[in-house]
Amino acid sequence: MKLKQDRMSSAERIDSLFNYRRPDHVPITMIAPTFSCRNAGLPVRVAYSDPQLNFYAMQWAAEQYAWDQAPQIVRHTVVEAMDFGGDVRLPEGEYEGALMVKSYPVKSESDVEGLKMPEPDKTGMIGIAAELGRLQEAHGLPVTFVSRSPFTIASNVCGLQQFCKWLIKKPELCERLMKAAFDHTFNVLRYWADTFGAEKIFVFMSSPSESNQVISPKQFEKFALPYHLLYHERLKALGIKRFYFHVCGEQNLNLPSLADAPPWEHPAILSFGHEVDLETAAQRFPKDIICGNIEPAIIQTGSPQQVYELARTTLEKGKGIPGGFILSAGCELPVASPAANVFAITKAVDDFGWYAE
Amino acid sequence: MASEEKTREILKAIQDAVVGYDEETCERLCSSVLEEGIDPHRAVVEGLTGGMERVGELYNSQEYFVPELLLCADALNAGLNVLKPHLKIEDAARKGKLLIGVVEGDIHDIGKNLVRIMFEAAGWDVYDLGNNVKIERFVEEQKKANTDIVALSALMTTSMLAMPKIIGALKAQNPGVKVLVGGAPLSQEIAQRYGADAYAPDAVAAVKRAADLIG
Amino acid sequence: MSMRPDMMSNKERIDALLKGRPIDRVPHFPFIPGFCARNVGYPIAVMYSDAGKSFDAQQKTMEQYGFDWGPLYGYASYGTWEFGGTIKMPEGDYEQAPAHVTFPVQSEADVAGLQLPDVKKAGCLPTAMAFSHLQEKSDTPISVICGGNFTIAGNICSVETLCRWMLKKPDLVHALLRLATDHIVDLVRYWVETFGADRVIPQMWEPSAANYILSPKQFERFVLPYLQESSEKILAMGVKHILYHICGEQNANLPYWAQVPMGDPGLASLGEEVDADTAIKYFGDTCVIIGNIDGKVILEGTPESLYRLCTETIAKLKHAPRGYMMCSGCELPPASPPYNVYVMRKAINDAGWYE
Numbered sequence: 001m002k003l004k005q006d007r008m009s010s011a012e013r014i015d016s017l018f019n020y021r022r023p024d025h026v027p028i029t030m031i032a033p034t035f036s037c038r039n040a041g042l043p044v045r046v047a048y049s050d051p052q053l054n055f056y057a058m059q060w061a062a063e064q065y066a067w068d069q070a071p072q073i074v075r076h077t078v079v080e081a082m083d084f085g086g087d088v089r090l091p092e093g094e095y096e097g098a099l100m101v102k103s104y105p106v107k108s109e110s111d112v113e114g115l116k117m118p119e120p121d122k123t124g125m126i127g128i129a130a131e132l133g134r135l136q137e138a139h140g141l142p143v144t145f146v147s148r149s150p151f152t153i154a155s156n157v158c159g160l161q162q163f164c165k166w167l168i169k170k171p172e173l174c175e176r177l178m179k180a181a182f183d184h185t186f187n188v189l190r191y192w193a194d195t196f197g198a199e200k201i202f203v204f205m206s207s208p209s210e211s212n213q214v215i216s217p218k219q220f221e222k223f224a225l226p227y228h229l230l231y232h233e234r235l236k237a238l239g240i241k242r243f244y245f246h247v248c249g250e251q252n253l254n255l256p257s258l259a260d261a262p263p264w265e266h267p268a269i270l271s272f273g274h275e276v277d278l279e280t281a282a283q284r285f286p287k288d289i290i291c292g293n294i295e296p297a298i299i300q301t302g303s304p305q306q307v308y309e310l311a312r313t314t315l316e317k318g319k320g321i322p323g324g325f326i327l328s329a330g331c332e333l334p335v336a337s338p339a340a341n342v343f344a345i346t347k348a349v350d351d352f353g354w355y356a357e
Numbered sequence: 358m359a360s361e362e363k364t365r366e367i368l369k370a371i372q373d374a375v376v377g378y379d380e381e382t383c384e385r386l387c388s389s390v391l392e393e394g395i396d397p398h399r400a401v402v403e404g405l406t407g408g409m410e411r412v413g414e415l416y417n418s419q420e421y422f423v424p425e426l427l428l429c430a431d432a433l434n435a436g437l438n439v440l441k442p443h444l445k446i447e448d449a450a451r452k453g454k455l456l457i458g459v460v461e462g463d464i465h466d467i468g469k470n471l472v473r474i475m476f477e478a479a480g481w482d483v484y485d486l487g488n489n490v491k492i493e494r495f496v497e498e499q500k501k502a503n504t505d506i507v508a509l510s511a512l513m514t515t516s517m518l519a520m521p522k523i524i525g526a527l528k529a530q531n532p533g534v535k536v537l538v539g540g541a542p543l544s545q546e547i548a549q550r551y552g553a554d555a556y557a558p559d560a561v562a563a564v565k566r567a568a569d570l571i572g
Numbered sequence: 573m574s575m576r577p578d579m580m581s582n583k584e585r586i587d588a589l590l591k592g593r594p595i596d597r598v599p600h601f602p603f604i605p606g607f608c609a610r611n612v613g614y615p616i617a618v619m620y621s622d623a624g625k626s627f628d629a630q631q632k633t634m635e636q637y638g639f640d641w642g643p644l645y646g647y648a649s650y651g652t653w654e655f656g657g658t659i660k661m662p663e664g665d666y667e668q669a670p671a672h673v674t675f676p677v678q679s680e681a682d683v684a685g686l687q688l689p690d691v692k693k694a695g696c697l698p699t700a701m702a703f704s705h706l707q708e709k710s711d712t713p714i715s716v717i718c719g720g721n722f723t724i725a726g727n728i729c730s731v732e733t734l735c736r737w738m739l740k741k742p743d744l745v746h747a748l749l750r751l752a753t754d755h756i757v758d759l760v761r762y763w764v765e766t767f768g769a770d771r772v773i774p775q776m777w778e779p780s781a782a783n784y785i786l787s788p789k790q791f792e793r794f795v796l797p798y799l800q801e802s803s804e805k806i807l808a809m810g811v812k813h814i815l816y817h818i819c820g821e822q823n824a825n826l827p828y829w830a831q832v833p834m835g836d837p838g839l840a841s842l843g844e845e846v847d848a849d850t851a852i853k854y855f856g857d858t859c860v861i862i863g864n865i866d867g868k869v870i871l872e873g874t875p876e877s878l879y880r881l882c883t884e885t886i887a888k889l890k891h892a893p894r895g896y897m898m899c900s901g902c903e904l905p906p907a908s909p910p911y912n913v914y915v916m917r918k919a920i921n922d923a924g925w926y927e
Contacts, residue, residue, distance in 0.1 A: 041909030338613035339910035424735035462666025
């Protein structure tokens with residue numbers, strides 16, 4: 001609580017990173033819509049069902065733990081299985097922290113044929129996401145658009161297991177699903193740009209199904225990478241400037257091909273899991289802002305001292321990265337993380353994350 | 358057979374013995390009810406219960422506190438033990454059935470005991486599960502005893518958090534069951550939020566709320 | 573990183589308050605063991621069974637939320653174990669503190685055989701002493717926490733039995749209160765001999781004497797004389813301040829509480845049942861007032877409603893003649909949302925500065 005006084009506002013701090021200037025201290029950003037709810041004594045389902053409460057819970061957590069909302073990372077704007085007509089329910093009970101898919105919209109090959117494109121302004125949780133966007137706009141924050149990569153969306157429309165089998169046996173089905181995922185994403189993004197203005201939008205993307213725990217680097221290059229390239233062409237065309245890419249999980253083997261053809265405009269925020277070494281990330285993506293990568297499981301189960309130490313060593317590695325650095329958990333902040341562990345990260349930044357004036 | 362005048366005199370004396378927490382006198386007077394041929398059911402209703410109603414009033418007006426209430430209940434029970442074997446079956450028609458317990462995580466049971474006493478005195482069948490009662494046990498016992506009402510008590514803010522879960526589980530099993538809650542950290546507003554049918558601020562009010570609930 | 577920087581350290585602030593000198597802002601007094609456990613991810617039992625972990629969890633949590641004073645060890649069912657009964661540590665989702673399992677006194681005959689506990693060995697006292705050594709090392713106030721005289725007596729034979737005996741066997745009640753009083757004095761003497769009278773600030777929590785249970789007349793007859801006796805003996809040892817947690821609904825007892833010497837200044841910790849004017853009326857001239865944010869609002873209220881309650885309470889009590897420390901009205905509910913606990917400190921930041 002006895003933290004030093006900031007020399008910059010949160011917006012100035014993030015702007016300075018996007019202009020390759022050193023901020024006052026290393027910013028902290030968290031993917032924490034559900035943790036924020038719990039932190040405010042609200043049920044986790046609020047992160048999916050009540051944009052107003054969720055917005056304030058995230059604002060409060062950002063204030064309490066001195067996070068920079070670069071951007072404010074909300075639940076998904078595009079909810080793959082739900083948008084395409086699958087049966088999805090809100091999390092319940094003490095242990096669920098995410099939407100639960102009861103049945104996928106695509107169960108068989110023939111379902112791919114009959115897949116209908118969702119209405120970009122009505123389907124799934126878009127109404128809720130738009131309301132959150134309006135709150136962000138009203139509070140002077142960038143309006144976030146949160147989706148997964150087309151490859152990941154496609155895999156979540158038919159189930160990852162089925163998708164993996166089709167990658168080998170029926171790649172044309174995967175292509176059709178990715179095309180549908182891509183088109184849907186941009187239908188919604190266009191609606192977002194029409195509603196809020198492209199200059200206010202901050203796009204967040206994550207790509208968990210592309211991790212090397214699931215696919216090979218060759219499969220990544222063949223199936224996933226082309227859509228990343230297309231994605232950024234379209235973002236550019238829409239006039240959207242700010243992009244946050246959470247390269248989720250173990251993706252070390254994918255990094256070379258991603259680095260050879262970095263499709264996004266620099267700098268982007270590239271966020272990595274604890275599986276990727278920050279120095280490696282910085283070498284591969286020298287023109288981008290590197291973000292990461294405290295292991296979430298340790299934040300959830302470790303002691304405050306352990307988390308503080310881990311945050312300190314992460315800061316040591318990250319603070320000097322030439323393209324800029326943001327401290328974060330390696331993936332979503334676990335909903336059950338003890339508050340003292342989350343604060344230990346803030347304290348580590350206060351103790352070790354300041355840049356000289 | 359005692360005259361009406363004599364009967365009234367004895368019943369009044371029983372009331373006074375309950376109010377004066379005089380266990381021995383109460384027991385003796387109840388024995389004289391039997392000797393004088395007075396209807397034991399009438400002695401329970403007008404003597405013992407009537408006495409406990411006066412105790413409730415004294416509690417409400419802050420003349421009596423917990424020590425007095427406990428001893429009044431002891432006096433009432435001493436009298437009831439004398440009269441009970443002589444009650445006819447039709448007299449035993451009770452006002453309602455109540456399951457009561459202190460919720461999981463909480464051992465503070467004085468409040469619950471006072472509520473139980475007031476219900477028993479008012480002629481309810483009471484099933485007391487004691488303190489630190491697990492959610493499942495409330496559900497099982499409600500089913501077994503088929504009570505009209507379940508009364509939940511908590512003294513700690515921590516343990517009161519178990520209440521919405523218990524209420525949910527009870528209603529899932531038997532949507533018709535009514536749930537009454539009470540205890541220091543509770544309020545009307547919290548009770549409502551937790552899905553309870555009623556909240557009672559004290560033991561005397563609890564009996565009234567319960568009577569309202571079962572109409 | 574948004575709070576106004578303090579002008580004093582926690583220690584300077586507390587020292588100044590106790591010496592009647594000006595302070596920079598209202599201190600935030602901790603009554604938070606269960607919350608600390610949750611905040612760092614420990615089972616609550618650890619707070620009572622492991623002095624080192626308990627101290628560490630409290631220290632980290634206090635730093636995080638900006639509490640003053642320092643870590644504390646104690647619980648309301650004190651006395652049961654120390655006089656020979658058994659207790660169990662809290663477990664599961666809903667238990668908050670140790671609870672009695674069997675009472676040392678189960679019949680009238682047991683009272684005669686009851687012995688004063690060995691304060692070096694009995695019950696939780698070795699853990700409490702280990703905890704106080706940590707307080708000494710970290711230069712925070714050294715506390716020894718036990719029940720008030722009546723609460724200890726209730727923890728020896730059960731409050732229900734004590735209530736019955738008050739009317740039927742008052743001699744037994746007096747015998748138990750005699751033992752409780754002697755034990756309190758023994759206990760504090762042991763702490764004073766170990767750490768020095770200057771460093772020790774004993775705390776006595778007296779929930780069982782609340783008017784939920786006792787009438788003010790019963791308080792006057794059974795509670796007051798023993799409180800006065802132990803207080804006088806403790807102050808005669810050179811102890812400067814005693815904290816009494818006047819727990820729950822005790823409005824009708826306050827005229828008597830005001831007659832209990834608590835030191836100069838004393839420390840009167842009050843529940844939400846007592847309003848600010850009444851607190852000042854009875855304790856303002858002699859005590860620092862501690863309290864009395866309603867735990868229900870901390871646990872279940874919106875941040876706005878809690879913030880309002882805290883700023884209003886601060887406004888009413890900030891200028892109490894001998895000073896004020898903001899605190900929950902009783903133990904802060906362990907399941908309180910972290911943001912709400914943060915909001916309490918934010919209220920001090922916004923409304924608690926002395927200009």
